[in-house]
Amino acid sequence: MKLIVAIIKPFKLEEVKEALAAVGIEGMTVTEVKGFGRQKGHTEIYRGSEYTVDFLPKVKVEIAVTDDVAAKAVDAIAKSAKTGKIGDGKIFILNIEDAVRIRTDERGETAI
Numbered sequence: 001m002k003l004i005v006a007i008i009k010p011f012k013l014e015e016v017k018e019a020l021a022a023v024g025i026e027g028m029t030v031t032e033v034k035g036f037g038r039q040k041g042h043t044e045i046y047r048g049s050e051y052t053v054d055f056l057p058k059v060k061v062e063i064a065v066t067d068d069v070a071a072k073a074v075d076a077i078a079k080s081a082k083t084g085k086i087g088d089g090k091i092f093i094l095n096i097e098d099a100v101r102i103r104t105d106e107r108g109e110t111a112i
Contacts, residue, residue, distance in 0.1 A: 001096035001109060002070040006061045007035065008081040008089040013059050019080035020063065023072045029062040038086070058089065064096060064112050 008016060013030065020028065034055035065073050074091055082088055101111040 001099060001112060002065055002067060003094040003096050004061075004063050004065060004070065004073055004077070005092040005094065006077045006081065006089060007033070007058050007091075008061060008077070009083065009087065010057055010059045012081045012083070013061070015080040016061060016077055019076040020073060023069070023076050025063055025065060025069065025073055025076075027063065031060045031062075033058050033060045037090070056087065064099060066109050066112060 006016070010032070017028070020026075035058055036054055036056055061077070063073060070093065074093065077091055098107060099109075099111040100107055
């Protein structure tokens, strides 16, 4: 099992959700986050004063999937979240040791 964590631009969330649904993934956790990578924020002018915005708004999408679906999920996220401009985000793939569905006590892949 894999945990896929994607940090994407907020306006791409709907496209990512639809792309994941198209490959059969329905459940996900979405969190509004702030951060920066290589782009290191940007400068803005407010009331004549220039200031630096270090942390940019992003969306973190987390999905738990079986090993056989992981590659399709990563491809779907990468294609649907891409704008070709700086700050498109990152995708991280982590191993899941075990999972438990609280309601039924199912374990492993059946819990996903």
